[in-house]
Amino acid sequence: MDTPPVISTVNLVKIYQDGGVPVPAVRGVDLRVEPGEFIAIMGPSGSGKSTLVHMLGGLDTRTSGEIWLDGERADTLGESAWALLRRRKVGFVFQFFNLVANMTVADNVELPALLAGASPREARERREQLLGALGLADRAGAAPAQLAGGEQQRVALARALANRPRLLLADEPTGNLDSRNTRDVLKLLGQVHRDGQTIVLVTHDARVAGLADRVVSLLDGQIVDDGALPASRRRPRGGVGDVVELRG
């Protein structure tokens, strides 16, 4: 039998109620994500990107439609079943980090791996590797509040990757980073993707989206484009001049 898609949604809809007024945020999304795929979700602000990934991670309930994760129906699960499923399968990077305030950076990153059953040694090694890759090795003992926004965001990414989740969901994970820190995040994302990590990531940052295999564009809660990035017309030969020329 073929491996089922990591994600499959059928006519997924979310309508918020805002003081009795219905606000349709996601309007009939059919999305399929195969194992190992890296999908970038793009679209203007308010187009439903956050709502969509929150539903995919069970952090927001759907109004109607279906969500399947790894071939199992997920939208009908209750809150605790979702929590269990997330712990087992999903790493989530929130737009606003959500780190545990009274735990050190190191503990924040190790916690999901420990909860998922990793040994303390495994969890520590993975944490050291991730924080190192993100240029945060020397911040391990700090409390989240002592970190700048960009640092907290990278810790949130390390935490989401700590237990090598089946699926990484991320909402604007480079929204608060300067270009040097973005480069570290790009490198890490590229690396885990090459190692087979399935990624669904909301972003405005074209550098991040450029890493993806496929781009899904949302507008007013609907998918208006969904397709693979084309192969370049001409491979750069190694000189920057080629690419710059190719743009000009």
Add this chain to the structure above:
Amino acid sequence: MRPFLLALLAKEPAHGYELKQALEQTFGSAYPSPNIGQIYVTLGRLEKDGLVRAVDVEQSNRPNKKVYYLTAAGREALDDWVDEPTEGPRVRDEFFMKLVLAPMTGIADRMALINRQRRHYLSLMRDLNELAERTDPDNQVALLLIEGAMLHLQADLDWLERCQEDLS
């Protein structure tokens, strides 16, 4: 290439091959290195316009080589080039023309045009990502040029998003 050669000659007189080497050293991979023929053609034109002058230098057991130096008119042209504000990015590019003219052709759908263009920009971005990864971290000029190209692409993508929002 004219202003580059003038700038190099403002530093010191040089012959064609030295200019080629100096260009390569200055820009690294950030600028496609010109072939020696192009350099001599450009030098010939600069000489005809009175911006550079050449003197023959005798070499033992080899043909004479020409050493070029900057004239006062060349110095002035170089100063004008540096002082002049540089043209901004072209917005009215070919894609923009397609977008404007699409409804008149009756075939091209604007949303499809925008979507295709977005994918194209992102695949260029992927090339730039790969190039940045392959570039020597010490080559600042090359990395800055890549970063500039990335920022331009980001602006193009943001603008596409605006088009999609407003034209839908």
